[in-house]
Structures are given as C-alpha cells and as structure tokens.
Amino acid sequence: MSTTIWIILAAAVATYLTRIGGHLVMSRFERIHPRVEAGLNAVPAAVLTTLVAPEMLHAGPAEWLAIAVAALVALRGGLMAMFLAGAVVLIVARQFMG
Template identity: 70%
Template sequence: MAVSTTIWVILGAAVATYLTRVGGHAVLSRFERIPPRVEAALNAVPAAVLTAIVAPYAVFFGLAEAITIAAAIVLALRLPTLAMLGLCWALVWVLRQAI
C-alpha cells in the first residue's frame, strides 16, 4: 500500500514540531541570554500566524461571518474559549439562515 501524502505531511510536521521542542534547549541555551528582538519575534509567531488565517474570514466570506467574527472578539474578552465557541457557532448558524 502506498503511503498517502497526508501521512507524509503528518510525519513531516511531527519531526518539525519535535525539533522545536528540543531545539530551544539544544540551541538557544548556548546563548547567555536570548537577544530581545529574537525573543519578541519568536514569541509573536503563533498569534501572528493564527491571526493571518482568521482575518480573511472577517472580510471576504459574507455578512453573517463578519458579524460573528466581531461578536467572537468581544465575547472572547469575557468568556472562556469554549463558551465563546458555542455561542458564536449558534450565532453564525442563525445569521446564515436569516441573511
């Protein structure tokens, strides 16, 4: 049986992820301290990438989706992620029927 592309991507991602987990200790710990700009850049990566994935949904996918994203931002300030997820799931479903 040929191994699917999906399996190769998963294994590649697994190796890359393990390297990030050991890499900090193996490489960065050789420095007396991490240069502040490098630390700031590394620390910003997850928020930056995830924002980049979400942003188009607020602009290009329709009114129901845009309203839901706006509501989600406000709700996430007050509620745990799971509660926000539940409410906004219901909201986008209702808005899609209504609009």
C-alpha cells in the first residue's frame, strides 16, 4: 500500500477513537456537572472562532460584510442560520465586489 493510504487509514482510526472515546468517558457519568456541560456547549462557538478569526486579518470588503451579517443573524438565529446567512452573503458579495 502507498503511504497516502496508510495516512488516510491512520487518520480514520484516530478520528474514530477520539469520537468513541469521548462517548465512552461521558457515558460513565450519571450526571454531568453544570460547568462541564457549559464548557461542552461552548465548543462549537470556540471552533467557529478559530476558523473565522485568522481570516479576519486578511479580509476584504466582501468578507467583512459577510461577518457583519452573520453577527447580526447570530443575535436572533441559531448557529446554522448564522452560518448560512454569512455564507450566502459572502458568495453574493464576492460575485459583485470582486
């Protein structure tokens, strides 16, 4: 087998083990402490921030517009609505703003 296939298989196994490992650890607890639950609830926002923040340093007008719209939608909507609104505005703005 080529090196690429071994890397893909290793990544698949590592991904599976981390997902099943987290499930196995959390399933051993009868109840989750509120601070742990709050921390777990903050993970999606933290991941999204790590993806968006570096791009803001090199953002143009289209990207800033998309970020602003996504921020406004986030005030009223959920995570998916925010993501979709930002993506749509970014695509349209890039078509017209260059």
